[in-house]
Amino acid sequence: MALSNLENLMTTYAADLHVHTILSPCAEVEMIPPLIVARAVEVGLDIIAITDHNSAENVQAVISAAECTALKVLPGMECETLEGVHIVCLFDEVSAALKLQEVVYSRLPDMPNRPETFGAQFVVDEDGEFVRYNDRLLLVPTDISMEDLTELVENLGGLAIPSHIDRSGYGMMGIMGMMPEHPAFPAVEVSGRITPSEAVDRYPDIADRIIIQNSDAHRLSEIGSPRTELNIMHRTVAEIKTFIAGRNK
Ligand SMILES: [Zn+2]
Numbered sequence: 116m117a118l119s120n121l122e123n124l125m126t127t128y129a130a131d132l133h134v135h136t137i138l139s140p141c142a143e144v145e146m147i148p149p150l151i152v153a154r155a156v157e158v159g160l161d162i163i164a165i166t167d168h169n170s171a172e173n174v175q176a177v178i179s180a181a182e183c184t185a186l187k188v189l190p191g192m193e194c195e196t197l198e199g200v201h202i203v204c205l206f207d208e209v210s211a212a213l214k215l216q217e218v219v220y221s222r223l224p225d226m227p228n229r230p231e232t233f234g235a236q237f238v239v240d241e242d243g244e245f246v247r248y249n250d251r252l253l254l255v256p257t258d259i260s261m262e263d264l265t266e267l268v269e270n271l272g273g274l275a276i277p278s279h280i281d282r283s284g285y286g287m288m289g290i291m292g293m294m295p296e297h298p299a300f301p302a303v304e305v306s307g308r309i310t311p312s313e314a315v316d317r318y319p320d321i322a323d324r325i326i327i328q329n330s331d332a333h334r335l336s337e338i339g340s341p342r343t344e345l346n347i348m349h350r351t352v353a354e355i356k357t358f359i360a361g362r363n364k
């Protein structure tokens with residue numbers, strides 16, 4: 116098929132690929148599946164990814180909550196690497212996110228959460244009803260290097276994108292001061308605090324990369340702002356990877 120015909124099949128989708136739920140200790144209690152889905156639909160999003168800190172235990176609940184809507188929910192996780200950098204990891208299959216979770220849980224310090232300090236970590240069902248607490252400390256670095264994490268995510272068919280690279284806390288530039296040569300990270304996320312062009316001015320390292328923006332929402336009002344437009348045929352991580360690879364040529 117000619118390229119122009121292929122382009123005709125593309126749709127521009129509004130995506131927010133970094134949304135937390137009530138499982139993240141720093142998220143508001145309103146971040147439950149039905150309310151997240153309703154808000155995402157209300158603000159015109161076509162795709163969201165659920166990316167809790169070092170866990171994917173609420174992913175399936177949000178996917179189930181979105182089943183009767185037009186919203187696509189991608190499984191994901193925001194991992195903290197050995198270096199203290201946050202990386203958004205995205206998948207097409209819940210099973211892949213859960214495989215990453217298995218590795219992450221084995222590489223986190225085996226310590227209990229301190230709800231009074233960090234906040235409670237709730238596992239909920241698709242209606243937002245309490246299932247159980249996740250009692251392990253999630254808001255800490257794993258001992259997985261960013262290179263090993265990226266390889267692991269790629270082997271699971273996923274996509275790894277450094278989160279909010281401009282932030283001093285947990286951001287690649289704030290922590291490392293530069294983009295690493297390996298892994299290549301063809302896409303990076305900048306926070307809503309700066310525009311992509313301001314980010315390129317500040318960090319020339321990222322000029323040849325795809326820059327995306329997500330909300331990193333910890334409360335409902337943050338969902339969808341900022342967001343990224345993706346020009347793809349189907350709302351899959353596989354196609355997002357192709358979109359990124361194509362735009363990088
Ligand atoms: Zn983060």
Ligand SMILES: [Zn+2]
Pocket residue numbers: 133135193278331
């Ligand atoms: Zn986050």
